[in-house]
Amino acid sequence: MKHLLAALCLLHAMAATAAISAYTFDAPEQEVRFNKLSQELRCLVCQNQNIADSNAGLAVDLRRQLHEMILAGKSDAEIVDFMTERYGDFVLYRPPLRASTLMLWLGPFILLAVSAGALAWFIRRRVSITNEAPLSEQELRRLAELTRGQGDKS
Amino acid sequence: MKLRFILPLALFAALIVLFAVGLQLNPREVPSPLINKPAPEFDLPQVADAEQRMTRDVLTQHKISLFNVWASWCVACRQEHPFLMELANSKVIPIYGLNYKDEREDAVDWLRRFGNPYQQSAFDHDGRVGIDWGVYGVPETFIVDASGTIRHKVIGPLTPQVWREKVEPIVRQLQEAP
Numbered sequence: 001m002k003h004l005l006a007a008l009c010l011l012h013a014m015a016a017t018a019a020i021s022a023y024t025f026d027a028p029e030q031e032v033r034f035n036k037l038s039q040e041l042r043c044l045v046c047q048n049q050n051i052a053d054s055n056a057g058l059a060v061d062l063r064r065q066l067h068e069m070i071l072a073g074k075s076d077a078e079i080v081d082f083m084t085e086r087y088g089d090f091v092l093y094r095p096p097l098r099a100s101t102l103m104l105w106l107g108p109f110i111l112l113a114v115s116a117g118a119l120a121w122f123i124r125r126r127v128s129i130t131n132e133a134p135l136s137e138q139e140l141r142r143l144a145e146l147t148r149g150q151g152d153k154s
Numbered sequence: 155m156k157l158r159f160i161l162p163l164a165l166f167a168a169l170i171v172l173f174a175v176g177l178q179l180n181p182r183e184v185p186s187p188l189i190n191k192p193a194p195e196f197d198l199p200q201v202a203d204a205e206q207r208m209t210r211d212v213l214t215q216h217k218i219s220l221f222n223v224w225a226s227w228c229v230a231c232r233q234e235h236p237f238l239m240e241l242a243n244s245k246v247i248p249i250y251g252l253n254y255k256d257e258r259e260d261a262v263d264w265l266r267r268f269g270n271p272y273q274q275s276a277f278d279h280d281g282r283v284g285i286d287w288g289v290y291g292v293p294e295t296f297i298v299d300a301s302g303t304i305r306h307k308v309i310g311p312l313t314p315q316v317w318r319e320k321v322e323p324i325v326r327q328l329q330e331a332p
Contacts, residue, residue, distance in 0.1 A: 044291070047181060047182075058289075058290050065282075086187070086285060086287070086288040087186075087290065088185060088186065088288075090184045
């Protein structure tokens with residue numbers, strides 16, 4: 001049983017290292033670009049992972065593609081164009097600002113403005129409630145009468 | 155005073171509408187930027203015979219043809235396969251295949267066992283042509299016209315329903331055009 005467990009653990013470790021294919025680069029600067037780009041490109045199979053994290057077949061292929069293009073001296077813009085020509089803006093985790101992505105970019109700010117407005121309105125209303133006219137002299141006297149003796153009890 | 159009740163209710167209703175619309179959408183269906191663009195070039199060996207090549211040009215020999223991305227490891231391909239056979243037998247439209255990231259023996263075996271609806275299938279072992287065509291989930295089916303333009307793309311199995319609703323109108327329109 002112990003041996004089996006150990007074997008399973010080993011197997012698991014092997015699977016984990018298999019995910020990180022060793023790519024070699026001519027310059028450290030290329031590796032930095034590879035890491036940056038592979039984190040910004042989305043894997044279309046497992047849509048909430050980038051191609052650096054995903055182990056799907058397509059992500060592996062796209063990493064290979066990325067590696068080849070970097071070695072071939074392509075610029076970041078050329079690589080991004082290559083990907084969007086094939087997979088659309090969806091492949092980018094930072095989509096460009098366009099009519100179709102306007103809500104994506106402005107939505108949070110609109111939501112913030114609306115909620116800030118609602119909060120301001122709410123606070124102002126509360127202030128106006130608490131700012132009611134102060135008690136008249138007669139009311140004050142009545143209040144004193146009603147609460148008299150209560151302090152003694154405690 | 156009324157506003158106090160109406161406003162949250164209206165907000166809630168708006169949220170419900172938003173969710174209802176959102177739930178109808180299929181996030182797996184990423185619109186392809188290749189629609190109405192020229193089909194990407196390729197030159198691959200055929201599945202049946204490694205000596206023979208298949209290029210993009212076979213797709214432009216017809217007024218309209220289907221280019222179906224398939225693999226023997228793909229479960230949904232099995233699901234759509236009987237309908238592809240039906241389409242091929244009825245000779246409505248020529249079907250070409252792109253065998254995606256598969257092993258040749260598996261692919262040949264698959265066609266032998268279940269039937270071959272394809273005029274030809276290209277053997278894209280490492281998936282590079284797949285990348286050029288923006289393939290991300292097999293099965294996928296492209297509709298290509300005689301000028302080599304991609305007119306439509308079906309993501310997922312080509313079922314009789316998808317055929318009737320999405321594909322057939324386009325095919326009819328192009329076949330009837332002079």
